[in-house]
Amino acid sequence: MRTPDPIARTITARLVALQAAQRLSAWSLIITFLGDAIGPRGGEVSAGSLQSLMQRLGIGHGAVRTAISRLSADGWIERSREGRNSFYRLSPGVAETVLSAERRIYAASSLLPAETPRCLVIAAAPLSDDTRQAVEAAGALQLTPQLLLAFAPATGLPSALRLPGATLADAPLLTPGAALRSQLSEARQATEINVLRKAYLPVRAALDRGSPAATGDAMALRCLMIHEWRRIALRVLAVPADLVPADDPEPETRALIAAIYALLLPASEAWLDANATTPSGPLPAADQRLARRFGAP
Structure with a gap:
């Protein structure tokens, strides 16, 4: 009997955990995919491409259609048609908000210089x-x-x-005591970040042993990971480096997410090349913001 691919097992495990915690929503995954993967590649993608990825993430066609209708009605996305095909993109105002959020999600660090006033x-x-x-x-x-x-x-x-x-x-001479350090730890989402780090350490180990068996799994895992990371990263308080407790897990976790992202990028981009389309054909090449994520050289 064939041993299941470790990345496929990881995707299944994370989906089960998020569903149990009621933290998996079709509309949020759609926004994550459009912002993370499609934004740097022209911003528009076909309904079929989106449905294919959502299906791998356990989101059925009906749930996707309902989410798209809600997102469109609320002004989050714009829909267009070319013949029998539908295409989606983030609305201009939402695209600007997503781009602003990216500066925190994909930053190389959330720490401010120690000399920050x-x-x-x-x-x-x-x-x-x-x-x-x-x-x-x-x-x-x-x-x-x-x-x-x-x-x-x-x-x-x-x-x-x-x-x-x-x-x-x-x-300028503020020295945090135990109470302030506790508040800083809570504001930097230490508990949730520790949970996320433990969940993705096995993913890094699996990727170090080899690439995903399917490019679709790479794209699904990339979308799922950023979906989870984004929810936490946007709430992490940026503080001067000298105020961070010694056991603060955020820098190590951010580095872990960045490393996994870099390992998933080639295969996930290959999936986009082969499967994602626009009204004029394949997606355009990625712009520079993709290359600069997480402080990549």
């Missing part, structure tokens, strides 16, 4: 939910209901952190 922002009143979301998006860490730690000088804070009536204090 830091500032304490003391709000005049406890933050509302909307304000808290805005300051977190601006890269600040909420320490207490009215105290924020920002990684910028007091004179150069982003507009979202210039709260009315707030008191600002530069804190």
Whole structure:
């Protein structure tokens, strides 16, 4: 009896785990695929190409059609037809948002230089939910209901952190104690990143022993991995390197994801060459942003 390909087994195992955790959605996988694989290659792909990949990821035709209808109605994607064939691309506004997110997803590091200024922002009143979301998006860490730690000088804070009536204090000599280190660890998604690292260490080991048996498996695994990594990477707080706890798992995990991505890239791009089409034929060659991901030379 033929031994199942280790990459195929990995895909199945990750799909089962994500389904059990209710973290596998057709619409999210579609956005991941369009942003990660199709964005650097012209941005548009046929419905058949998308359906083929989603089927390998355990997403049936009906679920894909429902997701496409929802994404189109909500303005996430644009649909076009050429004869009997349909084609999809991210809408312009979403494409810009995805491109901005890529700078965090595919960055070589989430660490700021150790000399990055830091500032304490003391709000005049406890933050509302909307304000808290805005300051977190601006890269600040909420320490207490009215105290924020920002990684910028007091004179150069982003507009979202210039709260009315707030008191600002530069804190160049900030030395984190146990409580702050715990908050930093939580803000850097340490628990979830550890789970992801353990899940993908066997993938790296399998790839070190040989390439995937099928290019479709390479594309499926690449899409699945970025789907998982993106969800975490976009929530990781970027902090100065000297504030990162010694056991922070993010740098090692980012390096692991980058290494697997590089190993999957040739076979997954070969699958796109052979299977993905546009209204004018095969996908165009990838642009430079693909080559620069994860700080690749």
